[in-house]
Amino acid sequence: MGDMSEVRWLNGEEQQVWRAFMTAVTKFTEHLDRQLQRDSGMPMAYYEILVALSEAPGRALRMSELASVCHSSRSRLSHAVARLEKEGWVERRACPSDRRGSIAALTETGFGVLEAAAAGHVTAVREHLFDVLTPEQLRSLAEISRAVDAGLTTECANARREEFADL
């Protein structure tokens, strides 16, 4: 925890930016989530798991790698894969090199479901993100995203360093 003695509050203009940003993100992700749920019966987090698997060599990945690719916790992934397995979209295999390991593999059925879901999802993304922004704004959004991501990554590194400092 940093020093809270001098909080740099947001001024009026900053608040406007902040709220506009949060509103847009909330509505946007909610829209995508609802679209996928309605048309393909899965939330966006599950769709991204299928995408990650489909792009992996052999359409299979170890759970821990899958978790890191999807920015997901192990626990969440474990629950999610359990559901995807019950649907018959993914199957679990033993990992030959490490007996702790578990490998999630996309089934043919799962690949088909993903192919069917992709069209609607991509269309929604294009309509509500790419089509409403100019090329200039898109470039800017990419830069902004990378900057925010970088800020969070170094932050996590800092947090880890502080943890060690406590010991």
Added chain:
Amino acid sequence: MGDMSEVRWLNGEEQQVWRAFMTAVTKFTEHLDRQLQRDSGMPMAYYEILVALSEAPGRALRMSELASVCHSSRSRLSHAVARLEKEGWVERRACPSDRRGSIAALTETGFGVLEAAAAGHVTAVREHLFDVLTPEQLRSLAEISRAVDAGLTTECANARREEFADL
């Protein structure tokens, strides 16, 4: 549903922007949510309810208005206020002008909790958003947010129009 016969897929560059954006948003909101949960015992959605109430005249709002301010469904809000009421941060009152209505009001305790939570939350927002972006990028982010929001708003209107068209 629109015509899916010619899906305009994302090219490589577009995919990069898309993934960078989603990664940044996911990590960012997760970070804020975790910070609030850890330091103040509530998720961000609940924090925003308290904020909305604190800014309303008399620190009270009707449920439906509160829902629209917070971009929340009625159901979600109902559950959330139930929890906030159990904590003693919000109380429900009858609405004098409409006997169906229910009014959520921030308690003194709730206001105190909000004040205590605000410092850490605003600090996190500043560190991971405002501090990592240039003034130019912030202006751009505001424009982008407004454009996306507008795109979703007209889309909702279209959806509603299509609903009517079906009848």
Added chain:
DNA sequence: GCATCCTGGTTGAAGGTTCAACAACGGCCG
């Protein structure tokens, strides 16, 4: 007045996420 429809709000069940606890395995060092 009354039938009808719409709006405001709540509820319960089902599904998703988080957190803490745990079991099982690998790696390392004595």
Added chain:
DNA sequence: CGGCCGTTGTTGAACCTTCAACCAGGATGC
């Protein structure tokens, strides 16, 4: 080998969100 620690993955409970169903009260039309 044997003890110890870090990693991998799962589990169950608690919590949050969503969805559909529902009740109660206003609004409209006859």
